[in-house]
Amino acid sequence: MAKGTHDYVDDPRNQSILINVNGELFPRDEAKVSVFDSGFILGDGVWEGLRVHNGIIVLLDEHLQRLYAGAKAIDMDVGIKRDELKQRLYETLDRNDMAKDGVHIRLMVTRGVKATPYQDPRVTISDATIVIVPEYKNPLPETVNKGISLFTVHVRRGDPAVQDQKLNSHSKLNCITACIQAAKAGADEALMLDPHGFVATCNSTHFFIVKDGELWTSSGDYCLGGITRGTVLKLARENGIVAREKNFSLTDVYGADEAFVTGTFAGLVPVHTIDGRSIGWEEEQQMPGKMVKQMQEIYKKYLHSEAAKGRGL
Structure with missing residues (x-):
């Protein structure tokens, strides 16, 4: 599994x-x-x-x-x-x-x-x-509700002149080697940095943090143009939530109020631990966090509204 x-x-x-x-x-x-x-x-x-x-x-x-x-x-x-x-x-x-x-x-x-x-x-x-x-x-209900752990790997997201990360190609060895390192470290997925040391993305999902009521995700220069990522950014802004695409470091991540990842399969999934550090909540506090729970509900309603439009054939 x-x-x-x-x-x-x-x-x-x-x-x-x-x-x-x-x-x-x-x-x-x-x-x-x-x-x-x-x-x-x-x-x-x-x-x-x-x-x-x-x-x-x-x-x-x-x-x-x-x-x-x-x-x-x-x-x-x-x-x-x-x-x-x-x-x-x-x-x-x-x-x-x-x-x-x-x-x-x-x-x-x-x-x-x-x-x-x-x-x-x-x-x-x-x-x-x-x-x-x-x-x-x-997706497993406990994954969506209780969250996952991440480990920052040494495998970087590459320069677009080497292999453009915006291309959703079958060749995923860069992500696979990152996933292996995270798994060997006991984490669920890998957090990957860009060539400059800023946070880029995860090996199979996109990464967000919550800082002082704002959503932050990477600049997007070194990650796939995620459909769910883009949808979450759009929905947050439509609901009055500041959502930034910017460079930020692991220092920002470790001090974040909340963290989550996005993907087509599971939607929005909270992150409870990164590199052994609890992110944003104590063990006894309920997960997901307030912002993640709010965005999960907004995203769920959006999917229902999109499905109501029909097949469009």
């Missing part, structure tokens, strides 16, 4: 899900891609994690915008237009009878099959590979 914000409630229905591979549905045990696929050989591709609320893939347009922008940045042709991909996603949900909450989708697009294991995109001999994996997955 994974740890941190991606802990989930096991659901036996996942053993019989249908997975969409290039427009064709396969039982879980029969869904396969080639060993010559660019994603398997090189991590050459882009992906999105999507959340279903009341049968609606919430913020789907924003996720597809990021997916297609990432594909364009690496000169990869997705092969189908956004409306067709949107239709394929919903067809996959419908064939799996997934019309309720508690569904998470992994959408993966790779450059396609290669003639030989080699990095040059010009040896690709197929269209892009598009895989849709829908699963019944709910």
Whole structure:
């Protein structure tokens, strides 16, 4: 079982899900891609994690915008237009009878099959590979309510000239090595710094602190343009809460009133400990903190309002 914000409630229905591979549905045990696929050989591709609320893939347009922008940045042709991909996603949900909450989708697009294991995109001999994996997955209630621990790792978020962190690519080794170090230190997830030593993000989520009634998150220069991150910033400002994107250090983090992380899967999750230090509350105090609880409620209402708009097909 994974740890941190991606802990989930096991659901036996996942053993019989249908997975969409290039427009064709396969039982879980029969869904396969080639060993010559660019994603398997090189991590050459882009992906999105999507959340279903009341049968609606919430913020789907924003996720597809990021997916297609990432594909364009690496000169990869997705092969189908956004409306067709949107239709394929919903067809996959419908064939799996997934019309309720508690569904998470992994959408993966790779450059396609290669003639030989080699990095040059010009040896690709197929269209892009598009895989849709829908699963019944709910975050553990104790994760959302009691929070997680973080450990600041030595693995940094890289310079965009090395590998741009804004690209949601299949190649996640930077985040994986950070996750390993945090796990070996006994924490749930890794807190990662940028090349200058300022706080950047976590290995699989975005990081926020609460300081004197304000929300702070990183400048965004060294992290993925998170959909949930951006939504939380927007909602906070709409509700009269000062929300800043800025450089700040571990000194600010250790002295924060509260801390939390954001992600598509679990939404807003409180952080109770960073590098062995309790953040913002004593052990006997209730979690999540006041600001985190307020933002969780605001975010939940927003998801319901977005789902009420329907599929938009």
